[in-house]
Amino acid sequence: MKHTDIRISPGTRVRLPDWDADDRSIIGKKKNDAHERLDEYRVRLETLQELLYAEGRNKLLVVLQAMDTAGKDSTIRHVFQQVDPLGVKVTSFKAPTHYELARDYLWRVHHHVPGKGEIAIFNRSHYEDVLITRVNGWIDGAECKRRYRQINDFEKMLVETGTTILKLYLHISRDEQKKRLEARRDTPEKQWKFLPSDLEVRAQWDDYMQAYEAAMSATSTAHAPWHVIPANSKLARNLTVSGLLIETLEKLDMRYPPPVAGVTDIEVI
Amino acid sequence: MKHTDIRISPGTRVRLPDWDADDRSIIGKKKNDAHERLDEYRVRLETLQELLYAEGRNKLLVVLQAMDTAGKDSTIRHVFQQVDPLGVKVTSFKAPTHYELARDYLWRVHHHVPGKGEIAIFNRSHYEDVLITRVNGWIDGAECKRRYRQINDFEKMLVETGTTILKLYLHISRDEQKKRLEARRDTPEKQWKFLPSDLEVRAQWDDYMQAYEAAMSATSTAHAPWHVIPANSKLARNLTVSGLLIETLEKLDMRYPPPVAGVTDIEVI
Numbered sequence: 001m002k003h004t005d006i007r008i009s010p011g012t013r014v015r016l017p018d019w020d021a022d023d024r025s026i027i028g029k030k031k032n033d034a035h036e037r038l039d040e041y042r043v044r045l046e047t048l049q050e051l052l053y054a055e056g057r058n059k060l061l062v063v064l065q066a067m068d069t070a071g072k073d074s075t076i077r078h079v080f081q082q083v084d085p086l087g088v089k090v091t092s093f094k095a096p097t098h099y100e101l102a103r104d105y106l107w108r109v110h111h112h113v114p115g116k117g118e119i120a121i122f123n124r125s126h127y128e129d130v131l132i133t134r135v136n137g138w139i140d141g142a143e144c145k146r147r148y149r150q151i152n153d154f155e156k157m158l159v160e161t162g163t164t165i166l167k168l169y170l171h172i173s174r175d176e177q178k179k180r181l182e183a184r185r186d187t188p189e190k191q192w193k194f195l196p197s198d199l200e201v202r203a204q205w206d207d208y209m210q211a212y213e214a215a216m217s218a219t220s221t222a223h224a225p226w227h228v229i230p231a232n233s234k235l236a237r238n239l240t241v242s243g244l245l246i247e248t249l250e251k252l253d254m255r256y257p258p259p260v261a262g263v264t265d266i267e268v269i
Numbered sequence: 270m271k272h273t274d275i276r277i278s279p280g281t282r283v284r285l286p287d288w289d290a291d292d293r294s295i296i297g298k299k300k301n302d303a304h305e306r307l308d309e310y311r312v313r314l315e316t317l318q319e320l321l322y323a324e325g326r327n328k329l330l331v332v333l334q335a336m337d338t339a340g341k342d343s344t345i346r347h348v349f350q351q352v353d354p355l356g357v358k359v360t361s362f363k364a365p366t367h368y369e370l371a372r373d374y375l376w377r378v379h380h381h382v383p384g385k386g387e388i389a390i391f392n393r394s395h396y397e398d399v400l401i402t403r404v405n406g407w408i409d410g411a412e413c414k415r416r417y418r419q420i421n422d423f424e425k426m427l428v429e430t431g432t433t434i435l436k437l438y439l440h441i442s443r444d445e446q447k448k449r450l451e452a453r454r455d456t457p458e459k460q461w462k463f464l465p466s467d468l469e470v471r472a473q474w475d476d477y478m479q480a481y482e483a484a485m486s487a488t489s490t491a492h493a494p495w496h497v498i499p500a501n502s503k504l505a506r507n508l509t510v511s512g513l514l515i516e517t518l519e520k521l522d523m524r525y526p527p528p529v530a531g532v533t534d535i536e537v538i
Contacts, residue, residue: 054461077353084346085357086392092355123355181537191528192323196535203538259460266465268450269472 023230041242056117066170292499310511325386335439
């Protein structure tokens, strides 16, 4: 039985094969209508971001995790295209530097959490510290469990101090990744992105799936649940992410700040 | 005689009344065509940013300075609307914190300069440290001159290490500001932005013009010249800024990185 909801309920033992990477149901019958809907979502998101910024009370943190080619960059580009660059800060976390490694693994991400009225997007995140590190055996199971708890505690503190956290796993199938890597290899304008190291990571596919399952099972909390986004279809993925963002922002019950008292009586000389 | 070029040649003694804030000549005869041109510019800018990011060699720093309501935020929103939020980092510099004030005034801006392949936008900048500080007498003339030199030296170092700096002064007239403040006061959705403190700054208009003239005269260098953007018309402003950005990026002679050797022979298993 495939999951129909994208949210991982706290306490669930995640099995990724139960989640349909290929789910296109959100698109509906007419693809053109779906594209129009996505355009409307973009405009709505622009409006909501403006309100978030104006009110300056809430903070939104979007955490994006996925296997290579699943579309982290592309999701950011398509979903946030219309949104004012003033209000969105994207941080792409690469392999940590020596300076970063000399500190705890939450140090560098903490620096980039959103301020009041801001949206911060983590393109990869502190979750790499329980994924790539675990798959390659750089940390053992006990250390990994300790980190799950530390991450939950850290995120809880962020939520308690006014942050809404949206954790998204872009779910593609192994076959879909093959198609995309081949397309990258065979398209002249995309070839520069094709790196043999991607194939090494691909060879560890099953280990990664296991690491993701374990990490999401342990860290899909009530305060910061994970969402599994069907991502074999880019359109379905973009619609799902946009819709979720809008739903999340609408729940914040935001208001424009009131003007100063007697504003209309103030003369501009 | 009004200036026809927007670039301040190094060594010029700037007199802002000589620059026409109201210049709409870039719009041409048909406003609709100009809007279409702006759309084309947005798409072109998106393409160029992608190339900048892919090549990962150049860094672009855009410095935006202007009086209130001249449209710093609005320029960022309209010009960069189409550009991938992954490749653009906007930093809005507000009044410095105690922590920042305990350090030199270039410290906090240095932290936010663009990395390779990035565009950084400074929404206000280190220039506030020779503007608001000078107008209010927090620094004297000698200190201000010292800072002009320090700023020139700092920017020269950035340029020598691979950064292209584009300094833009959005030029509006005092009358235009009056209209915009009144519109802000009288439009319910905008009233929250209307702050009596804006009127205090407006009362210092002439002092600010003098401070801008002195600062731009001293810091429009060959490596990082200032540009005076006619900004009474939002359309003229957006066209001018977009055009300048495109021209600047095109001059960088960028190329997509080559693929790894024998890319098409690599099998994806």
